[in-house]
Amino acid sequence: MRLEAVALHAVLLAGLAFPAAALPAAPGKIAGAYVPGEVLVQYKAGAAARSRTASLAAAGHALLATLDGRGLVRARVAPGQTVAQAITAYASDPAVEWAQPNFVYHVTAVPDDPGYPYLWGWKNTGQTVTAVATQPPGSPVPYATDNPGAAGADMGLEQAWDLITDCSGVVVAVIDSGVNYTHVDLAGNMWNGGAAFPNHGYNFVSGAASSDPMDRNGHGTHVAGTIGAVGNNAAGTVGVCWKASIMAVRVMDASGSGTTAAIVQGVNWAVDHGAKVLNMSLGGPGLDPAYSASITYAQGHDVVVVVAAGNEGSDNDATPSYPCNFTQPNLVCVAALDQAYQLATFSNWGASSVDVGAPGTNVVSTWPGDSIGDTLDAGWSGSTTTAAGGWGYFALSGGGSALVDPGAGFLTASYADGTDDRAWKSFDLSGATGAVLRFYATLDVASGDYFRVAWRTAAGDPFGAGTVVVNETGVNNFPTLVAATPLDISACAGTTTCTIGFQLATDASVNGKGVGVVDFSIGTVRPNAASYNTENGTSMATPAVAGLAAMVRAFNPGFTFADTVGAIKGGGRLAAALAGKTTTGMAVDAMGSLAFINPPTGLAATVH
Amino acid sequence: MATVPWKTAIAAGLGLALSACGGGSSSKSTPPPVTPTDHLVTISWTANREAGVNKAGGGYTVAIAGMAAIDVPYVTGAAAPTSTGVTLRTGTYTATVTAYAALDALGGATGSRSAPSQVLTIVVP
Numbered sequence: 067m068r069l070e071a072v073a074l075h076a077v078l079l080a081g082l083a084f085p086a087a088a089l090p091a092a093p094g095k096i097a098g099a100y101v102p103g104e105v106l107v108q109y110k111a112g113a114a115a116r117s118r119t120a121s122l123a124a125a126g127h128a129l130l131a132t133l134d135g136r137g138l139v140r141a142r143v144a145p146g147q148t149v150a151q152a153i154t155a156y157a158s159d160p161a162v163e164w165a166q167p168n169f170v171y172h173v174t175a176v177p178d179d180p181g182y183p184y185l186w187g188w189k190n191t192g193q194t195v196t197a198v199a200t201q202p203p204g205s206p207v208p209y210a211t212d213n214p215g216a217a218g219a220d221m222g223l224e225q226a227w228d229l230i231t232d233c234s235g236v237v238v239a240v241i242d243s244g245v246n247y248t249h250v251d252l253a254g255n256m257w258n259g260g261a262a263f264p265n266h267g268y269n270f271v272s273g274a275a276s277s278d279p280m281d282r283n284g285h286g287t288h289v290a291g292t293i294g295a296v297g298n299n300a301a302g303t304v305g306v307c308w309k310a311s312i313m314a315v316r317v318m319d320a321s322g323s324g325t326t327a328a329i330v331q332g333v334n335w336a337v338d339h340g341a342k343v344l345n346m347s348l349g350g351p352g353l354d355p356a357y358s359a360s361i362t363y364a365q366g367h368d369v370v371v372v373v374a375a376g377n378e379g380s381d382n383d384a385t386p387s388y389p390c391n392f393t394q395p396n397l398v399c400v401a402a403l404d405q406a407y408q409l410a411t412f413s414n415w416g417a418s419s420v421d422v423g424a425p426g427t428n429v430v431s432t433w434p435g436d437s438i439g440d441t442l443d444a445g446w447s448g449s450t451t452t453a454a455g456g457w458g459y460f461a462l463s464g465g466g467s468a469l470v471d472p473g474a475g476f477l478t479a480s481y482a483d484g485t486d487d488r489a490w491k492s493f494d495l496s497g498a499t500g501a502v503l504r505f506y507a508t509l510d511v512a513s514g515d516y517f518r519v520a521w522r523t524a525a526g527d528p529f530g531a532g533t534v535v536v537n538e539t540g541v542n543n544f545p546t547l548v549a550a551t552p553l554d555i556s557a558c559a560g561t562t563t564c565t566i567g568f569q570l571a572t573d574a575s576v577n578g579k580g581v582g583v584v585d586f587s588i589g590t591v592r593p594n595a596a597s598y599n600t601e602n603g604t605s606m607a608t609p610a611v612a613g614l615a616a617m618v619r620a621f622n623p624g625f626t627f628a629d630t631v632g633a634i635k636g637g638g639r640l641a642a643a644l645a646g647k648t649t650t651g652m653a654v655d656a657m658g659s660l661a662f663i664n665p666p667t668g669l670a671a672t673v674h
Numbered sequence: 675m676a677t678v679p680w681k682t683a684i685a686a687g688l689g690l691a692l693s694a695c696g697g698g699s700s701s702k703s704t705p706p707p708v709t710p711t712d713h714l715v716t717i718s719w720t721a722n723r724e725a726g727v728n729k730a731g732g733g734y735t736v737a738i739a740g741m742a743a744i745d746v747p748y749v750t751g752a753a754a755p756t757s758t759g760v761t762l763r764t765g766t767y768t769a770t771v772t773a774y775a776a777l778d779a780l781g782g783a784t785g786s787r788s789a790p791s792q793v794l795t796i797v798v799p
Contacts, residue, residue: 100783102731102776146747225781624723637779661779663727663788666734666771668720671796673713673762 100167104130105152109137113161121161125152140168175227179295181303181598186405187425187610188304190220195405195428198598209427209602215405219653221425221610223306226617226656231297233307233616235623238293238343239336240609241329242286244269244279244316246434248593249287251295251302257313259339267314268335270328274319281434282320282500282554284589288601289347290314291432292609293616302598303430306613306656307620313341318348320502320554326356333360337367342619344371345612347605349387358392365396370619370627372612374604375401375414382416391419396627398615398634400654401644402426402607407653408643413604415647421635423644423653426607433599434500435592438493442586443467448489449527455485457568460582469583471570477545480577481515481570490567492525493588498559500591503535503566506547510578511570513540517581518569521555528567533557544579552589559590611654618659629664637662710764713798718757719771719791726775728753731783736760737790738769767796 105127109118118139122129126144133140143152149167156165182188184195194214237257247256247266256266267279281287290312297308317332318324329348336344344364364371371394376387382399390399399420402413404427409415413426443459446469450456458473470476471487481487495501503521511517516539522532535553558564566588570581611634618633619625625633637659638652645651717736726732733747733754741760748754770790778784 102729102783145749146745228781229777622723622725624725626723629723655779657781658779661726661775661777661786663724663773663775663786664722665789666719666722666773666791668718669769669771669791669794670718671769671794672716672718673796673798674716 100149100169102149103143104168105141105143105149105156105165106133106168107139107141107156107165108163109139109161110163111137113137117161121159125155125159127152137163175224175231177227177298177304177308178300179297179302179304180300181430184430185303186215187220187429188223188306190215190217190405192217195430195600198430198600208600209404209410211411211427212404212406212408213428216407219403219405219407221306221614222655222657226660227308229660230617230621231308233294233613233620234309234311236343236616236619237311237313237341238345238612238616239267239313239315239341240286240290240293241315241317241332241336241344241346242289242348243283243318243320243322244281244286245290245312245314246281246287246432246591246595247279247314249291249432249434249595249597251299251432251596252287252290252312253594254296254299255294255305255307255310255312257311259313263339265314266312267316268332269316270331270335271316271319272325272328279314279316280500280591281314281316282502282556282591283318283322283552284434284502284599285318285322285347285605286314286316287434288429288431288599289345289605289609292429292606293345293613295432302596303432306610307616310613310616313339320556321551324348326354330356330360334363337364337369342369343612343615344369345609346371346373346389347603347608349374349376349390351385351387353386354388357389358394361389361392361394361397365394365627368627369396370398370615370630371396372398372400372608372615374608375399375416375420377412377603377605378414379412380414382414382419386419387414390414390416396631398422398611398631400424400604400608400611401648402602402604403641403643403653407641409647410602412602413607415644417646418649420648422611422638422648422650423641424607424610426604427602428600429602429606430598430600431606433595433597435498435590435595436597437587437589438495439587440491440493441467442469442583446489446491448487450485450487452482452485455482455487457487457489457570462584466584469568469586471568471580476580476582481572481580483572483577484574485570485572487570488527488529488567490526490528490565492563492565494562495559495564495588495590496562498590498592500556501559501564502589503553503555504589505550505586506584507550508543508545508547508582509538510542510544510580511539512572512576512578514575515539515570515572515578517541518571519553520567520569521558522565523558523561523563525563525565528565529569532565532567542578545582547582547584555588556591564588614654614656614659617656621660632664633659633662636664708764712761712763714759715762715796715798716757716759717769717771717794717796721753721756722773722788724773724775726777726786727773731776731785733774735772735774735787736769737772738762738767740767762796762798764798767798769794769796
């Protein structure tokens with residue numbers, strides 16, 4: 067921890083010695099933190115010990131300690147009396163030189179994680195967020211709007227960290243694409259599943275169910291780091307909670323897709339195994355009774371469920387998005403705010419369906435491994451069956467290069483008839499335990515012609531001896547670039563010759579404009595990864611609130627889900643951009659939620 | 675058994691109710707004067723679960739309309755008291771309870787207070 071002498075000290079020092087006669091009338095407020103129920107009293111030099119005893123007795127106070135030999139004592143105030151009232155009472159005591167609160171001094175908790183300055187949502191200094199060193203190629207950052215934003219537009223975590231950094235008593239389940247539980251910034255904060263669940267969770271992805279919830283996508287690992295990347299470990303980033311208990315529940319595959327069956331199983335399993343907060347940064351348009359029932363099941367087990375509003379930039383009241391639009395009282399739906407606390411351009415909203423806002427742009431967090439990119443301008447081997455065919459490189463007007471077919475005349479000409487064009491390249495994935503292939507493509511491939519992607523673990527042409535993972539025909543989005551669904555090529559991980567190939571195989575009939583591939587990368591999963599990435603989305607805002615839910619429950623161990631939801635919604639700070647667009651108009655605020663007090667309930671009177 | 679029309683039965687019932695309240699028009703006598711008397715009234719509520727309410731500097735305030743607020747501070751043990759006694763004279767009163775703690779939303783100790791509870795009506799005979 068970096069200890070910072072904060073400006074607060076100066077404030078306290080200025081108010082350190084209140085002359086008794088100058089004290090405010092009770093029940094005045096005292097600036098700064100002090101020990102409740104205690105005062106320090108300085109007796110005049112001439113006041114005998116007997117006078118001090120009488121003075122304390124007259125005030126109804128109890129002597130706790132004599133602090134020096136010059137008349138300074140520490141006393142407990144009378145029951146029901148505030149410290150301000152006690153100090154005021156001493157003003158009329160002729161034996162007293164002055165009285166004051168027993169102030170509390172502390173350092174402001176600032177973690178030593180080197181990535182902390184990126185985390186504007188925790189402390190916004192007006193910093194500009196740039197791509198981090200291990201950023202995968204093609205990541206959609208930075209989010210240009212309001213970067214930099216406004217200093218102070220943040221969750222106020224430093225003040226909260228003065229009170230609590232350890233949320234490990236509250237299990238938070240990340241219902242997502244899994245978590246790289248070996249990441250250097252997460253391993254120490256993973257849920258202890260004992261011998262039954264040695265990998266800190268479970269994998270419910272259809273066809274792959276197992277006790278290993280390793281992340282093949284990255285989304286879940288990013289979410290987990292926002293909740294609880296280990297704090298103050300001089301590495302990477304820091305989560306809302308410095309210490310946490312993160313349960314990895316894998317319900318989405320490498321492409322980021324999951325089924326109702328997997329999600330319901332995951333939610334129920336997490337609830338049954340002790341999770342008290344669920345993070346669900348996922349959603350869809352369909353009203354799903356089974357999904358809703360799982361949220362109700364969580365409610366019945368006193369579990370808070372924090373969900374994302376969605377990234378369509380639309381009104382959820384008009385176009386529902388689930389689970390956000392479910393109405394269970396244990397649900398908190400989160401919109402994304404940018405660095406100026408404006409609603410992010412992509413964020414959904416809803417005056418009656420979305421509850422709060424949280425930081426959701428340029429969010430830096432943990433990532434499952436490094437990414438291996440390619441500039442697509444050298445090193446690709448190729449073959450063609452026609453003189454006019456073949457892949458080639460194409461210089462992009464904005465810089466960079468694309469792998470294209472036709473290799474000559476791309477954009478203006480069509481591809482060749484009756485050709486089989488192939489291009490491939492090997493990549494070193496040694497040490498990786500998982501891999502996902504990502505790229506963007508523009509396609510105009512006529513029906514009967516085929517665009518294919520294949521991989522193999524050895525060098526050489528992967529078509530024929532490898533595994534085909536894309537086989538498209540009759541598709542045209544030309545010239546728009548579309549992100550290909552991430553492809554799980556984990557079976558290729560660990561080799562030095564993971565070979566990726568592209569094929570355009572055509573017949574003799576109608577031709578299209580061809581294929582262009584850009585932003586090629588292979589995202590790896592590596593043991594003990596120390597990788598980070600910057601992402602945008604309500605998916606990224608949601609874990610900030612889930613982390614806060616864990617913090618609030620850890621701070622108040624007796625809290626129910628209703629208490630926790632009340633503190634999150636009621637303890638926020640008003641954000642103009644959320645007025646009329648959320649149920650509360652609030653951006654979440656950590657200190658506000660820790661200090662929030664729910665109204666008493668259950669009043670009754672008995673007349674005797 | 676003879677059946678009784680619903681209208682008749684309801685009218686009879688209303689008459690009975692009015693008589694019970696001393697409002698029957700057939701009686702010319704003046705009801706006996708009510709002598710105001712003091713009663714001890716215990717007001718209770720469910721314990722708040724905020725840690726700050728249940729330690730030094732925390733507690734509750736009971737507000738009874740027209741009277742000085744009653745402070746019910748944390749004193750010792752695991753929780754602040756959740757009841758208080760008050761002497762009330764014959765009449766109808768409304769009461770609310772707020773909870774408070776030393777911690778404030780800026781991390782200082784100027785204190786926080788909850789919104790009031792739902793209003794409780796107390797009828798003292």
